[in-house]
Amino acid sequence: MKLTDTKNIMVYVETKDGAPVSVALESLAEAREIADERKEEVLAVVIGKKDDVVVNTVIEAGADKVIIVEEESYLFEKYAGILKELVKKYKPSIFMAGATLAGKDLTPMVAKEFETLSAVDVLNIRIDGEKVVLTCPVYGGTILNDIVMNTTPIVMTVRPGSFSKNIVAGRKGEVIKEEIAVPESVILSKIVDIIKEVAETVNLEEADVIVSGGRGMGSKENFQLVQELADICGGVVGATRPAIEDEWVPRSHQVGQSGKIVAPKLYIACGISGATQHISGMIGSGYIVAINKDEDAPIFDVADVGIVGDATKVIPLLIEEIKKLKE
Numbered sequence: 001m002k003l004t005d006t007k008n009i010m011v012y013v014e015t016k017d018g019a020p021v022s023v024a025l026e027s028l029a030e031a032r033e034i035a036d037e038r039k040e041e042v043l044a045v046v047i048g049k050k051d052d053v054v055v056n057t058v059i060e061a062g063a064d065k066v067i068i069v070e071e072e073s074y075l076f077e078k079y080a081g082i083l084k085e086l087v088k089k090y091k092p093s094i095f096m097a098g099a100t101l102a103g104k105d106l107t108p109m110v111a112k113e114f115e116t117l118s119a120v121d122v123l124n125i126r127i128d129g130e131k132v133v134l135t136c137p138v139y140g141g142t143i144l145n146d147i148v149m150n151t152t153p154i155v156m157t158v159r160p161g162s163f164s165k166n167i168v169a170g171r172k173g174e175v176i177k178e179e180i181a182v183p184e185s186v187i188l189s190k191i192v193d194i195i196k197e198v199a200e201t202v203n204l205e206e207a208d209v210i211v212s213g214g215r216g217m218g219s220k221e222n223f224q225l226v227q228e229l230a231d232i233c234g235g236v237v238g239a240t241r242p243a244i245e246d247e248w249v250p251r252s253h254q255v256g257q258s259g260k261i262v263a264p265k266l267y268i269a270c271g272i273s274g275a276t277q278h279i280s281g282m283i284g285s286g287y288i289v290a291i292n293k294d295e296d297a298p299i300f301d302v303a304d305v306g307i308v309g310d311a312t313k314v315i316p317l318l319i320e321e322i323k324k325l326k327e
Contacts, residue, residue, distance in 0.1 A: 010153075018054070024097075026164065029062050041064040047079055050177075055175055060171045063173050066174070066175050066176070068176065081183075087153055134154075137283060209235025210255070212272060213226035216273065217312065225311070225312060238255040260281060262282050289303060291314050293310045
């Protein structure tokens with residue numbers, strides 16, 4: 001099917017704690033912009049219990065129509081089956097989902113169904129006639145690569161922070177309720193139990209300010225300085241994998257390829273050398289400040305401001321100066 005033969009863009013809206021995740025709203029804003037240029041509609045897909053607040057938020061974020069499929073809880077095969085059926089029915093030119101764990105689970109299944117590719121961590125979308133050019137990071141975000149796609153549906157995950165939300169209060173849209181039965185034979189997994197993590201939880205993906213610490217902090221006691229700096233900056237604490245493995249903070253704080261992909265307005269890296277796996281998880285940050293005693297540390301290659309020095313000595317000075325500014 002040609003790009004010009006389609007009339008809509010579909011966005012899978014993931015929800016968490018009763019609200020759409022930020023990257024879903026960012027994706028809707030970009031979909032809205034593309035749809036306006038091409039005179040198409042934006043279809044948002046919400047799987048779960050119908051919630052009027054979620055529906056209104058999604059419409060105000062850019063959706064013309066919200067497709068509701070009611071399901072009790074997340075099952076990979078069931079959600080993938082639902083999305084495949086919706087793509088078959090509505091025939092979107094583009095199918096977008098956030099680059100979350102669920103998004104990265106589901107989009108390859110949609111792509112496979114239609115014998116196409118799934119682009120991952122898209123940072124920019126450009127329409128060029130019958131072609132769509134997607135910009136994606138490679139090699140841990142140190143290089144940006146353009147991927148040309150010309151077969152529909154064009155399937156992708158959008159990296160958090162790549163686009164800005166555009167909430168239009170009072171915007172109106174249509175709600176469509178779909179009932180899709182996924183054959184039990186394809187559902188290979190089941191929920192045996194749900195165990196809530198006892199450890200402190202932190203919403204890194206939604207934070208505007210993140211202060212992260214690495215093994216360069218030296219000890220669990222020194223890592224408390226990261227928490228103090230985060231507190232005075234009104235932010236949350238992140239960490240590298242080595243700091244997690246040393247049990248300085250719970251695993252829920254991990255930023256990087258095997259942790260959370262984040263895009264805060266401000267990211268402060270303390271005692272972090274800048275392994276590729278960590279940089280790939282925070283390269284989308286608006287402004288990056290790095291503190292490290294090794295002036296050749298890779299983290300400085302992606303930082304907007306670099307401070308060469310021992311983080312355990314620099315952080316107390318920063319805290320003191322910030323306190324003065326707040327007085």
